[in-house]
Amino acid sequence: MYLLDILFWFFILIVAIQFVYYIIIFGKFSFAKKQNNTQKNLPVSVIVCAKNEEENVKKFIPFLAKQNYPNYEIVLIDDASRDETLEIFEAFEKQYSNIKLVKVENNEAFWGNKKFALTLGIKAAKNEYLVFIDADCYPESEDWLKEITACFSIEKKIVLGYGAYEKIKNSFLNKLIRFETLLTATQYFSWAKLGKPYMGVGRNMAYKREEFFRVRGFMDHMKIRSGDDDLFINQAANNQNTAICFTDKSFTYSMPKTRFKDWFMQKRRHVSTASHYKLSDKVKLGLFYTSQLLFYILAIILLSTLFQWIAVVSIVAFRFIFVYISMGYSASKLKEKDTLYWLPFIEIALILTQFQVFTTNLFSKPVHWK
Template sequence: MSLTTILFVAFIAVVSIQAGYYLCFLFSFAIKSSEKKLKHNLPLSVIICAKNEEENLKESLPTIINQKYGNFEIVLVNDSSSDNTLEVMKEFQSKHENISLVDVKVNEAFWGNKKYALTLGIKAAKNDFLVFTDADCTPVSEDWLANISGHFSNSKSIVLGYGAYSKKSYSLLNKLIRFETLMTALQYFSYTKLGIPYMGVGRNMAYRKELFFNNSGFKEHMHIKSGDDDLFINEVATSQNTAICYTKDSFTISQPKASFLDWFNQKRRHISTAKLYKPKHKFLLGLFYFSQIMFWIIALLCFIFINNWLILVLFLSRILILIVCTGLTSSKLNERDLIVFTPLLDLFLVISQLFIFIANLISKPKHWN
């Protein structure tokens, strides 16, 4: 079999795999309308774990305090901060009766482990329904809690939301970060719709306290410093107990990294936990990312060595499916400005993920500090 034949067959296979994935994403999530459910009286505990976040807390806490919601508390967890985070928390606590504070001291056995601090915050929460966000996140509306809590039910004990990043004009890095966030959301929302939930993001998610303790909390992966959100969800989420919330009033928004290196290191930490996912999730996600990389590599080789119009048809077909799928998702998640850049961002993201994978093979990424 000649090299050109091998390349042609391989390209057909890769495009078929990619088309299959994106069509599954398209029909499970991208074309579905969001379902708005509001509850205002379900007792909630909003848990925010912060380490050296004094400035971010000053900006984000008022947006949470001012939620139009009837029954909620805010549990602030100071994770051994070295700045004035604790003082900022105490100041807010003195002014608002529904704020409680957990001050986590240095613990040699759990040094630098956010899961230890979060566990103490969860124990301190008065309510069974817990909502999680980060110190640098702000809800986009005063109905954030009402939207999230509306998806809890007798059967649904986990709610996965969307944590967006703020937009910055004329910044390719900003678009790349938001595109990666968009693609991640497309996948975990779609997988949940398909009955195989595998992760959530700590910037915007919720679950029941009862679920946490019935599954021994973070015990199975306490030794892993990252993964307080995705590893826990990967462990406990099922097709029956997990709901998704993507109404536009349910989003949170935070500031993205300002340099490529900072974002690169952040993604190294995030991706390092994927090796601990359930086997079926690792297979599905691995096949998707591998087919993404091979699509661009084999496409380049085919354009160089094969003079056949079918190559261009296959290439453009995959790009069109990608644009349609991400375009519909962008409209749902308020990221429409990314649509026109989709092919370029897809290529940049694939290259970045390849280098992240190589970097993680060489050395371990740094964690919560």
């Protein structure tokens, strides 16, 4: 019984840690007021880097070309594609006067490194303000650029946006992917509002070119194949220069993986990149995911033994109430409310997947940009 007493009090501590994360930390974003930014119409360059993306660029570049924005160019970077991506880009360059094409040939020192290709595109851009979107993404509306650039100011030189995934009906995997995306965005938006920004997603972010050169671009992590978005933000963002953008028309969307195997490989790349974050960021992320795992483990142990079961059930109920409240407000802002309908099952599936990703990465390296 003495051991169960210790586990019970440890369980209370874990739920207290969860409360701090969901209500106090994540609440900075979840309970934030709706944004109403003043449009600035700054001259911007939209950066798109593609490698073997012929089908996606054919569909999505026209969305970028139709933005309701007075002064912008689109910098299309072909990173030595082996398919028809370059030919499609050349056709778009002829069709639209504000498109600039950057052709990247394989370089022995930087072969297959997206950061090298992006660096060339950033240097070729004519405007100081840069907006980034992946080749397999499209903006929510024709006002996407207006919304993102409205968050820039004299102090705010980095803007973090939300890169969502399309919904697929009757797919548990799709809900799992979108819930993980929602949870990740809730975290990096919240920490940014607390003055501790640690990551962003290349599917939707922006920054001034001077911030890129201030930290020597990607040079400090050029040898790490991934991280052109989150490792850069982890290095360059601070409590003074970073803003977030979560207005309805500022989202971008991309097609999610439809096979668990493909999504699992994607998560392996993301987790391997996160291992290069600053120590303080790894600690705060690690503590959250550890508390997630221990909550379920301790709840199962205590309930299976019926130790203080009324108190344990009450604590479990309390925990789910504050999780639903916090994530419910966040999901409403980011249009992901349907992901919460089966929260316990999705949460357990995500925790088990993350644990498997972590253990798999200990024994083998994931495949990155080719």
